Amino acid sequence: MSNPRAPLRRIVVAGDGQLGSLAALAIKQALPFAEVIIIGTPVDNGALADRSPTALPFTNRFHDRLGLQEELLLLRAGGCHRLVLRYIGWGGNDGSGTVQHGAMPYGLSNDASLKTRFAQEWGGGSRSGTEGQSGSQFAGSVAEILAGRGQFAILPSETPTPLSDVDYALRWNPAAYRDLIIERAAAAGVRHIAGEISDTVPDGQGGLSALTIAGAGTIEADFFVDCTGPSAALLSRSAPVERDDWQEYLPIRQLAFAQPVKPVLSLEDRVSLPQHGWLNELAGRDALQLMLALPDGVSDGQIMDMLGQPPAESISLNPGAVCEPWTGNVAALGDAAAQFEPLGFLNLDLAHRQLELLLEMLPGQVVDPRERDEYNRRAGLMAAGVRDVLGLHYAAPAAAERFGPLKQSAHLKRVLDQSSRRGRIPFSEELPLANQELSALLAALGMGSGLTPLALAEGNDAAEKSRAAFEAKAQAALSAAPPYGEWLGRFLQSNQPR
Numbered sequence: 001m002s003n004p005r006a007p008l009r010r011i012v013v014a015g016d017g018q019l020g021s022l023a024a025l026a027i028k029q030a031l032p033f034a035e036v037i038i039i040g041t042p043v044d045n046g047a048l049a050d051r052s053p054t055a056l057p058f059t060n061r062f063h064d065r066l067g068l069q070e071e072l073l074l075l076r077a078g079g080c081h082r083l084v085l086r087y088i089g090w091g092g093n094d095g096s097g098t099v100q101h102g103a104m105p106y107g108l109s110n111d112a113s114l115k116t117r118f119a120q121e122w123g124g125g126s127r128s129g130t131e132g133q134s135g136s137q138f139a140g141s142v143a144e145i146l147a148g149r150g151q152f153a154i155l156p157s158e159t160p161t162p163l164s165d166v167d168y169a170l171r172w173n174p175a176a177y178r179d180l181i182i183e184r185a186a187a188a189g190v191r192h193i194a195g196e197i198s199d200t201v202p203d204g205q206g207g208l209s210a211l212t213i214a215g216a217g218t219i220e221a222d223f224f225v226d227c228t229g230p231s232a233a234l235l236s237r238s239a240p241v242e243r244d245d246w247q248e249y250l251p252i253r254q255l256a257f258a259q260p261v262k263p264v265l266s267l268e269d270r271v272s273l274p275q276h277g278w279l280n281e282l283a284g285r286d287a288l289q290l291m292l293a294l295p296d297g298v299s300d301g302q303i304m305d306m307l308g309q310p311p312a313e314s315i316s317l318n319p320g321a322v323c324e325p326w327t328g329n330v331a332a333l334g335d336a337a338a339q340f341e342p343l344g345f346l347n348l349d350l351a352h353r354q355l356e357l358l359l360e361m362l363p364g365q366v367v368d369p370r371e372r373d374e375y376n377r378r379a380g381l382m383a384a385g386v387r388d389v390l391g392l393h394y395a396a397p398a399a400a401e402r403f404g405p406l407k408q409s410a411h412l413k414r415v416l417d418q419s420s421r422r423g424r425i426p427f428s429e430e431l432p433l434a435n436q437e438l439s440a441l442l443a444a445l446g447m448g449s450g451l452t453p454l455a456l457a458e459g460n461d462a463a464e465k466s467r468a469a470f471e472a473k474a475q476a477a478l479s480a481a482p483p484y485g486e487w488l489g490r491f492l493q494s495n496q497p498r
Contacts, residue, residue, distance in 0.1 A: 005364030016040040017050030020227030021181040040194035047229030049334035078173035083143040088272035091446015092397035102444030105143035107167025147267035151481035162476035207328020232336040246319035248407040252341040256311035260287030321383035381430035396445035
């Protein structure tokens with residue numbers, strides 16, 4: 001029979017960006033009788049999780065569990081919705097020389113249809129039609145059709161609607177989002193102290209017993225959470241950090257950000273292949289943001305040509321992950337645990353999934369090594385899953401030609417082999433995307449899929465029946481969805497404070 005342990009009395013979260021702020025709020029809600037202190041360390045512009053203006057659908061549900069209502073993000077953080085991520089040119093050119101493109105939707109609503117011959121022969125794969133084409137003959141999902149038409153709404157959920165199965169990601173303004181979380185954390189009783197970490201006190205067991213904050217003195221704690229970005233200001237001081245280097249797997253070494261321009265309200269974001277690297281276009285209510293991801297050897301003039309202006313900011317990137325992100329009584333989240341390019345917007349998604357895992361494994365005052373080992377095992381699988389999803393992008397036809405051969409993990413090789421030959425995705429723990437989403441991503445990137453045994457066993461009329469069912473579903477969604485800008489405008493207007 002197990003005995004209860006003394007609970008944590010004080011937890012310190014270092015870093016008060018959007019990740020550290022949410023971590024402090026979540027831990028306070030999980031341990032309401034513990035004292036939680038967040039340290040506002042200097043901003044690290046290389047912390048991509050902190051500067052990310054979007055995440056994946058997992059974050060929407062994580063927000064719900066923390067009581068952070070979506071309507072607040074729309075009203076106070078410049079929130080808006082994304083249904084698909086469009087990949088332009090990754091599949092190379094078709095036989096006529098036209099650049100192919102595809103779009104990856106989110107969610108599992110196509111689970112059944114993805115097993116049909118229709119979905120693989122007609123609905124999947126890259127398309128070379130007009131960009132943003134909304135006709136169902138070019139679309140692989142209802143979400144893509146809605147995004148192409150610019151139609152979507154969050155409808156009352158008392159009964160199912162034609163839009164109920166359409167999953168989505170949210171965008172926001174990171175500064176406004178962070179301020180909202182800080183306000184919530186303060187209301188929950190989290191203490192906020194600004195200052196640089198000038199020293200740490202080891203606890204003799206591979207962790208820390210206290211921090212010294214410039215201008216604020218020494219703060220003792222039972223547990224520490226490192227959200228300080230790539231410097232890993234706490235983890236690097238608690239023990240030697242062993243790192244899994246991803247440079248052989250991923251080619252990007254620099255990110256160049258353009259000055260944001262006028263707002264663009266769109267249900268899709270785009271990632272294309274210009275002359276060098278790749279270019280991300282992120283829409284938003286506050287601005288359209290352009291970011292170039294570049295390998296070594298690209299000149300300043302080439303960067304300016306691709307961005308259309310001198311970069312407003314550039315940061316270097318050293319891809320890789322910490323082998324043991326929880327060491328002693330210090331756990332690292334986000335860029336303190338793993339750094340990689342923001343392809344597919346996985347940075348904040350990984351950080352939020354790490355945070356959820358930490359909440360599941362929170363220790364008592366005395367850390368049980370088994371809890372720590374299990375956290376490190378699963379966090380390692382999460383990081384490896386991100387590396388493999390990024391690597392899948394670089395296996396796309398045009399990307400493979402652009403960036404050359406890169407190292408691939410055994411799991412990624414299995415995914416590419418099994419998908420191309422048998423139309424299936426091998427199972428793996430802790431991936432950032434479900435298998436159905438990975439299938440959609442492969443199609444969007446122009447990598448053909450073999451037929452599943454189920455598809456081969458279908459009768460001759462199965463594809464036509466699937467086509468008719470898909471078209472009916474798409475038409476019902478279009479009929480139910482107003483123009484997104486009109487719906488969002490009405491929502492914001494009707495919820496203004498009086």
